[in-house]
Each structure stands twice: as structure tokens, then as C-alpha cells.
Amino acid sequence: MYRNFKVVPRVIFGRGCFKQLDDILAEQRPDADAFMVFIVDNVFENKPLKDRLPLKGKDLVLWADVTDEPKTTYVDALVEKIRTYSDKLPCGIIGIGGGSAMDLGKAVSLMLTNPGSAADYQGWDLIKIPAIYHVGIPTLSGTGAEISRTTVLTGPEKKLGINSDYTVFDQMVLDPELIEDVPVDQWFYTGMDCYIHCVESLTGTYLNAFSQSFGEKSIDLCREVFLENPSDSNDKLMMASYFGGMSIAYSQVGIAHAMSYGLSFVLGTHHGIGNSIVFDYLEDYYPEGVAEFRQMLKKHNVSLPRGLVKDLEPEQLDIMINVALGLVPLWENALGKDWKNIMTKNRIKELYLKM
Numbered sequence: 001m002y003r004n005f006k007v008v009p010r011v012i013f014g015r016g017c018f019k020q021l022d023d024i025l026a027e028q029r030p031d032a033d034a035f036m037v038f039i040v041d042n043v044f045e046n047k048p049l050k051d052r053l054p055l056k057g058k059d060l061v062l063w064a065d066v067t068d069e070p071k072t073t074y075v076d077a078l079v080e081k082i083r084t085y086s087d088k089l090p091c092g093i094i095g096i097g098g099g100s101a102m103d104l105g106k107a108v109s110l111m112l113t114n115p116g117s118a119a120d121y122q123g124w125d126l127i128k129i130p131a132i133y134h135v136g137i138p139t140l141s142g143t144g145a146e147i148s149r150t151t152v153l154t155g156p157e158k159k160l161g162i163n164s165d166y167t168v169f170d171q172m173v174l175d176p177e178l179i180e181d182v183p184v185d186q187w188f189y190t191g192m193d194c195y196i197h198c199v200e201s202l203t204g205t206y207l208n209a210f211s212q213s214f215g216e217k218s219i220d221l222c223r224e225v226f227l228e229n230p231s232d233s234n235d236k237l238m239m240a241s242y243f244g245g246m247s248i249a250y251s252q253v254g255i256a257h258a259m260s261y262g263l264s265f266v267l268g269t270h271h272g273i274g275n276s277i278v279f280d281y282l283e284d285y286y287p288e289g290v291a292e293f294r295q296m297l298k299k300h301n302v303s304l305p306r307g308l309v310k311d312l313e314p315e316q317l318d319i320m321i322n323v324a325l326g327l328v329p330l331w332e333n334a335l336g337k338d339w340k341n342i343m344t345k346n347r348i349k350e351l352y353l354k355m
């Protein structure tokens with residue numbers, strides 16, 4: 001069966017296009033009483049972007065704390081805040097920030113119309129009622145969250161996205177000026193998420209012409225951004241993120257992502273940095289990708305954290321291994337149908353203990 005997947009229907013791209021957000025939202029406001037909710041990364045609470053939000057009448061701004069990657073309990077709390085604020089549903093949710101704030105925007109827009117807790121919907125196509133109109137505006141590029149059909153959440157039992165066609169944004173606003181002031185390390189780690197998406201997609205057994213077309217363009221853009229430093233680097237990184245997301249939407253990620261999920265589940269390691277930590281030890285599986293990644297690391301003088309796993313309790317290491325090995329499609333994409341004979345518990349343990 002081929003996947004018939006939904007993409008974001010409306011995209012605006014260009015330096016300064018954030019200015020047009022007011023006009024874009026105007027079309028979605030049915031009357032003067034209707035309100036929108038802006039879920040904004042709280043890194044902007046005291047930045048000029050705060051005064052550029054096109055707020056009207058009863059619009060509500062919720063500053064998102066992304067110290068921890070989004071949890072289902074946090075989504076539930078934000079939904080509760082909005083319900084307490086008004087008896088009516090908002091006419092739009094605008095998620096502004098990196099992958100975390102955008103994912104919160106997606107999840108809140110879904111949970112305002114679907115009953116229960118966000119934790120009830122972690123999985124595939126469990127959402128049955130369309131979301132509130134929702135917009136994604138990246139201020140950090142690489143995850144591809146702006147295009148994907150998932151919102152990655154940590155719940156009481158698992159770290160798993162709410163994957164559904166309703167999760168997909170109705171609109172994205174890609175303004176390269178918004179990613180100008182990201183600190184170098186964060187810029188690098190989230191950018192490497194994109195680079196690793198491409199390597200894992202392009203070398204995977206699930207590869208097809210669709211994924212290859214987007215993946216090749218995206219990896220070329222990553223090479224320019226991280227090895228050549230072009231003057232329009234931010235524009236290119238934004239497009240790389242979008243295309244990288246399109247590439248994996250029709251293929252799959254691989255070993256770095258599977259193992260990074262394990263790190264994240266047990267140690268709370270964030271996605272971009274976790275992928276980078278793992279990828280550095282995967283030269284047996286992605287030799288060219290890892291060599292190029294190291295060139296990029298060197299060029300930007302980024303030093304990866306080391307020694308995260310070696311002092312873990314054996315039970316915790318076991319959980320880490322089980323979480324990683326549970327991501328069957330990722331392993332199958334990376335190593336083929338016979339993956340269980342290649343990535344044994346001992347082998348993955350050996351890899352983790354180096355980190």
C-alpha cells in the first residue's frame with residue numbers, strides 16, 4: 001500500500017514575510033469576537049518579536065516553556081488554560097518557535113476538538129475530529145516539524161507522536177529573518193537533525209524517487225550552509241528543513257534517530273543534540289555521512305558532550321536499549337529485513353556505552 005499523505009496546503013516564504021501574518025489570519029477570523037491563540041517559545045518574551053505579533057481584540061498569547069521537550073501533560077495544561085480563558089473555541093492556533101513550540105501548537109489545536117488527554121492519541125491515526133485551524137512559524141530550522149504529520153510528545157508511558165492527517169499545519173510561514181539570532185550550538189544541532197534526516201533517508205532501504213528528490217536537494221543545501229557559509233544561509237537552511245521533512249515523510253529515518261529516542265527517553269537529551277551525539281559513533285553504518293558530519297563539527301567548532309551513558313544503572317541502560325530497538329521501521333529502513341541479526345542487544349549496548 002502506498003501512503004496517501006497530506007502536506008501543508010499554504011506556504012509563504014521570504015525575508016520579512018512574517019509581516020503578512022496579520023492579513024493571513026484576517027481571513028480566518030469570522031467576527032470581532034473570535035480570538036486566536038499564539039503559542040510562542042518564551043525565548044521571545046523579551047525580544048522584539050513580541051511586539052510584532054499581530055494581536056487583535058481577545059487574542060491570547062501563551063509563552064511556551066521548552067526547557068523540556070513537549071510532554072502530554074503540558075499540552076493538557078495549555079488546553080485547560082484556553083478552556084478557562086473562554087467558553088468558545090479559538091478560531092486559530094499559531095505555533096511560533098523551534099520544533100518544540102510548533103509541536104505544542106499542533107497538539108493544542110488537536111486537543112481542543114478531541115476529548116481526553118493528549119496521551120490517548122499517541123500513535124497513528126487515532127485522531128478522529130479535525131483540529132482548529134493551525135499555523136506553524138519556525139524560528140529555528142532543521143526538524144521539519146513545519147511540514148510533518150506528527151507532533152512528538154513524551155507521555156506517561158512512551159515518547160511517541162500524534163501522527164495524523166489532522167496534525168498537519170494549515171499554513172506555514174517561512175521567514176528566514178526569524179532564525180537569524182539562534183545561538184551557534186543550537187543552530188548546529190537542529191541543522192544536523194536535518195542533515196541526518198537526509199543521510200538516513202538517502203541510504204535507507206525504503207528509498208524511492210520521491211524521497212530521493214527531496215533528500216538530495218536538502219542535503220546539498222545542508223552542505224552549502226554548514227561547509228560553505230553562503231550569504232543566504234538562513235534562507236537555504238529553512239528550505240533544507242522543509243525538503244528534509246518531505247524526504248522522510250515518504251521514507252523513514254534510521255539508526256541515529258532510533259538510538260537518540262533511547263537517550264531522550266532515559267536522559268531527557270534533546271532531539272538535535274541527541275542525534276548528533278549518536279551519529280558520531282555510526283561510521284560503520286553511514287561512513288560518508290559521518291565523515292562529512294565531522295567536517296561540519298570541526299568547521300563550527302562544536303564539541304559534543306561525551307560520557308553520558310557509561311555510568312548509567314544497568315536497568316536504565318536496558319530501558320534505553322528497548323526503547324531504541326522498539327522502533328522497528330527505523331531499523332528495517334536502515335539495515336533491511338534482517339536487521340535483528342545485525343543490531344543485536346550486545347551490539348547496541350556496545351555502541352551506547354561509547355557515548
Ligand code: NAD
Nearest residue numbers: 043069098099100139140143145148150152181182190271
Ligand atoms: P527546540 O524547539 O526544542 O528549541 C531549542 C532551543 O532553541 C530552545 O531553548 C528554544 O527556546 C531556542 N530557540 C528557538 N528559536 C530560537 C531563536 N530564534 N533564537 C534563540 N533561541 C531560539 O529545538 P528544535 O531542535 O527545533 O526542536 C526539537 C523538538 O522538535 C523536539 O521536541 C523534537 O521531538 C521535535 N521534533 C519534531 C518533529 C516533527 O516532525 N514534529 C521532528 C523532529 C523533531
Ligand code: ZN
Nearest residue numbers: 143193197257
Ligand atoms: Zn529528527
